[in-house]
Amino acid sequence: LPVVDREFRMHAPPAVPFVRSPLPWLGHGIAFGKDADALLQRLRARHGDAFTLLLGGKRMTFLLNPHDAPAFFKQSKTLVAGPISKEISGKAFGIDWSQYAVDVHEVQVPFDKSMRKSVIGPMTLHMQEKAAARLQALGRSHWQSGELFRFVAKLVFDAGGEAMLGDGLFDDPALFEEVLHFDKQFPLLVSGLPRQIFFRRAERFLQKLSLQLQSPRPGQAPVMDTRFDTLKDVTSVREIGRNNAGLFWATQANTVVMAFYAVFFILRDAQARRQILAELDAVAGSVQQQPTLTLDQLDQLEKLDACLDEVLRLKTSPMPIRVATQPVTLPLYSGREIGRAHV
Numbered sequence: 001l002p003v004v005d006r007e008f009r010m011h012a013p014p015a016v017p018f019v020r021s022p023l024p025w026l027g028h029g030i031a032f033g034k035d036a037d038a039l040l041q042r043l044r045a046r047h048g049d050a051f052t053l054l055l056g057g058k059r060m061t062f063l064l065n066p067h068d069a070p071a072f073f074k075q076s077k078t079l080v081a082g083p084i085s086k087e088i089s090g091k092a093f094g095i096d097w098s099q100y101a102v103d104v105h106e107v108q109v110p111f112d113k114s115m116r117k118s119v120i121g122p123m124t125l126h127m128q129e130k131a132a133a134r135l136q137a138l139g140r141s142h143w144q145s146g147e148l149f150r151f152v153a154k155l156v157f158d159a160g161g162e163a164m165l166g167d168g169l170f171d172d173p174a175l176f177e178e179v180l181h182f183d184k185q186f187p188l189l190v191s192g193l194p195r196q197i198f199f200r201r202a203e204r205f206l207q208k209l210s211l212q213l214q215s216p217r218p219g220q221a222p223v224m225d226t227r228f229d230t231l232k233d234v235t236s237v238r239e240i241g242r243n244n245a246g247l248f249w250a251t252q253a254n255t256v257v258m259a260f261y262a263v264f265f266i267l268r269d270a271q272a273r274r275q276i277l278a279e280l281d282a283v284a285g286s287v288q289q290q291p292t293l294t295l296d297q298l299d300q301l302e303k304l305d306a307c308l309d310e311v312l313r314l315k316t317s318p319m320p321i322r323v324a325t326q327p328v329t330l331p332l333y334s335g336r337e338i339g340r341a342h343v
Contacts, residue, residue, distance in 0.1 A: 016061065016338055018052045019043055026191070027054025033188030036319075040064060050332060056192035060321075067333035072322070075330060079322035088321070092189045093246040094206060101234040107243070114226040121295045123221045127163035131155055132291035148267075152260040153180065157252055165224060165248060166217025178205040183253055209248065210241030254316065261315045262308055272307060279303045 021027040031039045032055055040062060043051055049065035063072060072079065086104050089095045097104065134155060138144075157179055158170045170176065182202045189195070195203055214237050216228050227247070231240045266273050283300045284293050293301075330338040 016050045016052065016336065017047050018054075018059070019047060021054060025054075025057045026193075027056070029055045029191035029193075030188070033185075033191055036187055049334070050336070050338065056190075061338060063332070065333055068330075071331050071333075073320075075322075075328055078324060078326050078328040079330075080325055081320070081322055083323045083325075084321045088190045089243075089246050091192055091195075092186060093242050093249075094195065094203070095242045095246060096239065099235050099239050107230060107234065110230045111223060111227050111247075114223045119222050123163055123223070124295065124298070125292065126221070127159045128292040130162055131159035134158060136291065148264060149260050150180075152263055153256045156256045156259050160252055160255060161248060162219065164221045164251060165213065165244070167219035169212065169217070175205075175209070178208075179252075181205070183249070186249070186253075206242070206245055209245045210238070212241075213244035213248065214238070214241035258308070258311060258316065261311045265311060266307060272303075276301075276304050276307065 019028070023030070028039060032053070043053075044064050049068070050061065050063050052059050052061045054060075063069075082104055086095075086097045089104070090097065100107065154176055157176060162169050178201075182205050185199060185202050189199055189202065193199070216224065224244075227244070228240070231243060235243070266276060279301055283297050332338065
């Protein structure tokens with residue numbers, strides 16, 4: 001749970017140390033970009049659950065004890081997401097918020113409100129159909145070997161991306177490789193390194209994807225209709241493409257990790273696999289004969305749902321970032337406090 005030190009500086013007590021780096025300005029930015037989880041766990045072992053790092057010219061305080069989350073989220077009026085969301089989207093996707101007639105919140109709220117179950121349900125079925133078609137096509141070819149992560153990622157990117165953003169998005173097979181490269185570069189992108197020097201390949205990919213997402217596509221989900229209706233009245237065509245490229249990454253990146261670990265753990269655990277397959281047979285009969293499930297059938301897969309919840313607990317690494325807009329004292333679960341004072 002990082003808090004960005006922009007208008008306020010951290011007057012850290014000894015128990016919440018500032019971890020120095022030999023690199024000026026960048027600080028721990030390169031190590032964070034290469035493997036954020038490994039860096040944070042290594043520093044946690046040395047400095048405890050709370051510490052401050054320099055990342056791309058900014059001091060960020062990380063809270064790694066999950067018991068600190070309630071106090072963190074309770075400060076919703078003083079620790080806000082809007083400014084940092086604009087900054088990250090600008091660094092990662094080249095979005096220029098000065099070209100918008102409204103703030104980032106007013107762009108996102110209509111989209112969030114449109115994500116109702118009545119809309120998500122048909123999009124879920126659409127994604128199933130696309131995934132089933134791709135799996136059936138693979139089944140008719142010869143046996144192949146490869147990485148499980150790449151297999152799952154390709155299936156999720158293709159089926160999920162087209163179910164939301166429209167047909168034909170992945171007709172270019174090279175696009176998948178560019179998506180993987182961009183995703184790997186994302187932490188370094190948001191660190192603030194110059195885009196045109198360090199991220200030329202990522203920038204070329206963004207330009208190509210943005211051009212494809214500047215206007216509505218055949219077969220896109222209704223939520224995208226709402227998004228285009230919102231964006232066309234508040235910004236330029238170029239910005240619409242960049243904004244939708246950011247949406248594409250946001251909706252797919254965590255989904256791929258979740259899907260991979262769910263498949264990995266279920267394949268590895270023979271008992272869980274037997275029970276989940278038995279549940280599928282009981283709810284839907286032979287999945288070979290019926291490769292897609294209705295929404296009611298999906299709701300009945302309680303064992304599979306429990307497995308997904310456990311994967312979320314074990315392997316997802318949410319990192320909500322907030323900026324302090326005024327002085328605030330944050331009490332920690334350990335009994336310590338993090339105090340912030342106006343410069």
